[in-house]
Amino acid sequence: MVDELTRRRILSTALLARRFENRVAQLCLTGEIPANLHLGAGQELAQCAALAALRPDDPMLYGHRGTAYWIARDLPLETILCDMAYREGGTNRGKGGVMHVVDPARGILGESGSLGGNFVIGAGVAYAEQRLGSGRVCIVFFGDGSANRGQFHEAANYAAVARLPLILLCENNGWGMSVPASVSTAVADIADRAAGYDMPGIVVDGADIDAVFGAVAAAANRARAGDGPSLIEAKVTRLRGHWLGDRESYRRHPPIGGDGPGAAAGAGAGSDGAALADPLDQIDPALREELERGFDERIEAAVAAMRSRPVVGVHTARESVFVP
């Protein structure tokens, strides 16, 4: 069981990420920010609970879904916005945008834009932590669709052989862009693959903070003790389509609209046409109100700060290819 303080932190981070994302979606719709975010709505609790179970500097290779990964590591909202808006004050000055937010001191190592890269790179990170005796654990977040890349296999096998301190955290939302898992993936549970690497494979409900936290904490203990990697699969819901603006016409039933920025940003309907359950709705309204207090001000302050920053100059495009 997650202690109360931690639970509040997880909920608060997830709520902030959601509210922030909604604001980002608005900024995208007005054209102020380029609309290339993959919305994290529905998956924040799992992401935040997992990171809460790790140390603040445990290295991570994050997934492409949402902003909670960075918020959970206390990266200022302003910084994230500046990356999204290609402004000074972000982490990658227009070169990487929202795909390549980076801050090594916070364990945010960046992302492979081509899916699969994070697995093998994460194995290398874990190898380094092990060899340097840092006591750190590397976590790789990935979607169920990405688990079908060959790199998953190469990394999982070697991580197990070398007992690397690696946590493979699958956010299984049942979709790879427009393709349902049933069409792309031979097993319902990605965790079933763990047996093929002699590592633990655990399925948890991604909306269940205790379950996610517990599984990741156990995996981290195991990894720090030198007992090797774990595969954890959190079943999550992709509430609002693949990208901002995805109307999910590929779902069998027509999407059902909602209200608020989320509705504009995506469809929010299950493949059976039913509205999808939002894990954040389980939070007690009073607690939610309390936790969300001040969020809008923080977000608006970040937006204002972002707006005050200049767009990155074109000279940056020619920098950073090689170490000077």
Place this chain on the structure above:
Amino acid sequence: MVDELTRRRILSTALLARRFENRVAQLCLTGEIPANLHLGAGQELAQCAALAALRPDDPMLYGHRGTAYWIARDLPLETILCDMAYREGGTNRGKGGVMHVVDPARGILGESGSLGGNFVIGAGVAYAEQRLGSGRVCIVFFGDGSANRGQFHEAANYAAVARLPLILLCENNGWGMSVPASVSTAVADIADRAAGYDMPGIVVDGADIDAVFGAVAAAANRARAGDGPSLIEAKVTRLRGHWLGDRESYRRHPPIGGDGPGAAAGAGAGSDGAALADPLDQIDPALREELERGFDERIEAAVAAMRSRPVVGVHTARESVFVP
């Protein structure tokens, strides 16, 4: 249980492949043929039993170990020798050598020189057979080491999803070149990975003809019935090192010499220093003698035929890049 006729055919093919390989090794040692064969000694029974359970035109992507795959498909010894010797009369006229023997009418489709290619290409072949309703099954032979390539994963997953008529036949000899499976592979049984793709995974003793034949026959029935792929793992022994001439100095104990061409060609010692058991030794000597009758004459005739063929002309090097 394999019927008597089939058993004799399997044994006879395996014995011929061994005897042929020994002769090839001699020709390599005298420099008449370039020495780039990966010796199949120890794995022939598994290879021949597997192919005996399939139809003669079922497509195959063979492995790099030995010549039994082709002999089992009645490719003339002379043809194989000509490919090895870069002479006219082979299948690839010096372009592919022993790595790329090909004869589509016999289901011999060639080989990916880079390991892993055969898995995904095999999936495509199986897809085509399924779609064309040919009733054929594609078999991919591969080593335990190759099972750590990402393509294994991508192909296994999709073959299971699409219920492709595919048999993944792992010849697990415990080695990938100089690297023992314990150092490279997280599971002792490659077949354990089948669960991750919801397909049957069967381990058989590669020296047990009935077991191999039975498993492949069942997998073929399954595949032809539209029930999808299978992973079969035959435990085999690599009797003579990775390549011709491999003295296996990387094994913990010094290699123990034997006699005959095999000894010159490789070490033939287990990692514990004990001599390895040759599965062909289980054959009743009288039966073996009977089956081997005429082999030497056939082999010598093939060698003579090979010698009578001209080395391929250099013009061939500029042909066959594109369809004319």
Place this chain on the structure above:
Amino acid sequence: MTEISHQTPDETRIVKYAHAIREAIVGEMKRDRNVVMFGEDVGPMGGVWGVSRGMGEFIGDQLFDTPISENLVVGMAIGMAMRGLRPIAELQYCDFVFSAGQEVFLNCATWRYAHDGRVDLPLVVRMASGGGGFGPEHSQCTEAYLMHTPGVRVVVPSTPADAKGLVTAAIRSDDPVFVFEHKRLYGTSGPVPEGEHVTAFGRAVVRRAGSRLTIVAWQDMLRRSLAAAEILAAQGIEVEIIDPVTLNPFDLEALLRSVKKTGACLVVEEAPRTLGVGAEIGALLMEHAFGWLDRPLRRLAIPDVPVPTAEHLVDSLVPSVDDIVATAGEMCR
């Protein structure tokens, strides 16, 4: 932006590039049931670029989604091609030739050769190239890598008509063909012949005739070059613009014909300068046109950096209409 002039002036049906590709695919699928297309999100969604949108009738039979498994996507195409199908594999971004690197550069390129032509690979790989806003791993123009690879054909349609004609020809080809579809062109329109339309490989097209300078460009750089040519014409400088149409085979004769006339050549491309296609054109001109050239080759290309994400950064790196006008102007001074 200037539209690329059409090849068939009598043709009046105006169609989008993406639609023209779809027409080619649908036409060939109807003609031959062994034509099958697959890739990530090509089914109900119609592909990330919308090329297979509205092709629902083929789903399940000749059109299907794959897992996110690029090695498999290209590898399957190889296996299917060996056994009588005519596969069309879609990669969402042409950067992903490297995600299936072994299958593309080793297997596709060498299988037929290694097996002495006993196995043909009549396969097509379709991919989206170039553009801005997608980041370093989703924005490249990787055609030079393929052009350095013997054994594969490389096709770069610049007009909707060529898109239809080249994709049709690619599907009918018995060799592996890599089709680069430029992201900025999917939405462009132009005249496209109705019904069957096949564009031959290896025939460059003079997109604009002129006497002072030969510009070689394709796809988005061709559009920019045509726009630049208008501006240059207003300044009294008539440039000739050659669209190679296919890079393998490459129509050297057409290039030489033009350069013989103009005496100079400018290559404009959306790829890193070093060993971009322009390098080969430069070397070829040295070898074959040394006597006629009165000015050195110039290359406009991306300086040797990856493609950034921000569009304004991309714009600062990729040759612009202004860059072309300036460089061509200098060359004609």
Place this chain on the structure above:
Amino acid sequence: MTEISHQTPDETRIVKYAHAIREAIVGEMKRDRNVVMFGEDVGPMGGVWGVSRGMGEFIGDQLFDTPISENLVVGMAIGMAMRGLRPIAELQYCDFVFSAGQEVFLNCATWRYAHDGRVDLPLVVRMASGGGGFGPEHSQCTEAYLMHTPGVRVVVPSTPADAKGLVTAAIRSDDPVFVFEHKRLYGTSGPVPEGEHVTAFGRAVVRRAGSRLTIVAWQDMLRRSLAAAEILAAQGIEVEIIDPVTLNPFDLEALLRSVKKTGACLVVEEAPRTLGVGAEIGALLMEHAFGWLDRPLRRLAIPDVPVPTAEHLVDSLVPSVDDIVATAGEMCR
């Protein structure tokens, strides 16, 4: 075959190329425990090319075998490099840059850039290139592909001394460096400085001075060019031979200096002609040496076909000493 003349004439210790590479690795491993090397069969076996033979003392700590997982091998190097190690990954054949295509061409090349230099990748990928008898997927010289890829360094040592010096420099470099080790050179010998020896990147070396023609060649083609130069000298033709040493960075100044003197250039390389390194050299010469060139560039390379398996077929495709003599002779007539 003529041995490549050494850079340090006072040095008399004669060492093999493979051994020189090992010296570099061992030296750096002793100097810095964060230097680790891994790959398939590099441990107890010492590598397919014997480079790590006799390095048993490092096994388990700084030297280890990996599974047959090329994506992992390069991907791990990236992750390790991010976190303070200095990884050296061995790929058995340089064709296998495509087996780890995504990691090599997308991740290695763009990670630092996409993340604005906040993460460095001090990694080395060592690979064996060229040769004959290994077949189309194990014989290529893939340096042009890497040279077209901004973000990675490309190193082509031709002498044992350079092998030691460049591998040392590669390990110390904070950028991803791809080291091409030529199969036909592993067994060649030459003088190699004892102890620490670092060869700077980006400085071409004049391997033979001459006035009539500049030949650019590296590795086995350099050896053949040197042998050809002897024959040409006997005919009274003195050619200058330039070894670029590294292809990225490329020493343009050295090339121009030589061509300014000789007025002509021949590139000899062991890769497909189209968009081989020679193409870039041709284009560069057009751009920078147009006025000095009195004869067109010539390129000797593999015609655009894959590398076959049979050695005599390979020999018929790869530029030979005779080819070089003939072409250089023609150019100097």
